[in-house]
Amino acid sequence: MKSNERKTPAEEMSVVVDLRVVKPLLSCQICSKLMKQATSITLCLDHFCWECIYDYVTEHGGQSCPVCGVYLGSRPLSKIRRDQQYERLINTIFPQEKKEVEMESKTSDVSSSSSA
């Protein structure tokens, strides 16, 4: 007699996530793509890519949240913060395909050829 069907409910904690519902929540409101380096505005907890919101406040002089318009004050950068928990959540739900391979093989060898 073999009873292979041993179910351990404690271990099989699988959560069914409807990606169509979740994805918009994890998408950047600026570039409308899945967030990279999730960053939140501490005042309103809206989330963006780090690059998007950083660019927004530095390059474009944004002083308010692009989503809800909350005023970020004179130092907007102090109101944005990397949200690593959020980022981990995104990476868990949407495992990144390893496209971005950081190749550090390019070593720029500076050969000083002193030819007079």
Ligand SMILES: [Zn+2]
């Ligand atoms: Zn973005």
Ligand SMILES: [Zn+2]
């Ligand atoms: Zn906001």
